[in-house]
């Protein structure tokens with residue numbers, strides 16, 4: 116069945132892809148239809164045919180390519196976390212603003228219909244005045260034991276120079292973005308962090324061990340600027356949790372809650388329901404009429420998958436470039452990426468100093 120849009124969706128061409136291993140990059144390019152391959156990211160960024168750079172490297176390699184891209188007249192979609200620290204993110208934000216080009220941070224979970232619908236309901240006043248936010252992002256990274264395996268090598272995730280932070284940068288950054296997306300700015304935080312496995316084998320010398328420099332788990336209490344209170348928790352060592360991003364927002368008139376492991380559903384509760392019928396209702400958010408579902412074959416409420424959030428994210432970014440639309444609030448800009456880094460910095464500082472810390476702006 117044909118689909119018709121007005122204006123028509125922008126159709127980007129995959130110009131080039133870069134990686135360090137020439138053969139693997141060539142195989143990748145052939146598989147996905149990229150025209151050119153590069154083994155130096157600077158050459159890809161400067162290619163005159165490239166209009167939009169999608170940065171998927173580890174956090175230590177987000178700032179330099181972004182800044183060079185803006186200086187070379189290219190729009191940038193950069194993976195989360197935007198940078199290792201707020202100081203680094205601010206340089207990226209300044210370069211983005213100076214360029215006048217479009218910029219987006221890869222907070223793909225905003226592009227899940229249930230999350231987008233929660234945002235819409237809250238904006239429309241469904242929960243009333245927001246009182247509490249509760250969020251968690253827990254999983255067990257890669258494989259059976261994942262990072263619980265003490266022999267898992269000390270790759271870039273475990274070094275502050277390459278990752279910034281640990282579970283907070285990897286997972287917590289997403290739940291921080293959702294807290295800001297749904298509730299608003301956070302004024303101050305009180306955090307605690309823990310590193311459960313303190314040494315791991317060095318990838319280059321497996322007989323030797325190196326120090327783990329980042330946290331495996333973190334918790335934080337938050338005071339929002341609008342007076343709401345919140346908590347967040349993150350861990351990459353939570354057996355049984357495969358991709359457990361959970362949030363609940365309680366307001367004066369109702370609540371919404373979501374679990375990424377049930378990606379198609381949003382649970383809603385309204386105090387306006389008659390007393391005897393009160394309870395959380397499960398809304399299947401992948402039917403027609405729900406946000407972001409106009410581009411899918413939805414007559415039967417067919418399911419939506421984790422990877423579709425990336426499809427929606429890139430579709431949104433390309434459309435915003437092609438038709439000069441605003442990235443936010445549907446998408447997160449570099450300003451959101453910077454504010455997210457301010458939150459991460461504040462949580463870690465608060466944990467180190469064992470006190471409440473203002474997030475700043």
Ligand SMILES: NC(=O)c1ccc[n+]([C@@H]2O[C@H](COP(=O)([O-])OP(=O)(O)OC[C@H]3O[C@@H](n4cnc5c(N)ncnc54)[C@H](O)[C@@H]3O)[C@@H](O)[C@H]2O)c1
Pocket residue numbers: 133134135136154155156171172173174176194195196221222223284285
């Ligand atoms: N939004 C999400 O849900 C999500 C999910 C996973 C990862 N991420 C983010 O994506 C980024 C990468 O994470 P990952 O898990 O894919 O890491 P990874 O280590 O699996 O992949 C990193 C890639 O960067 C390439 N690379 C590294 N140094 C390079 C260099 N000097 N030049 C060219 N290429 C280089 C590597 O070859 C590799 O292909 C991180 O910022 C991570 O937080 C986001």
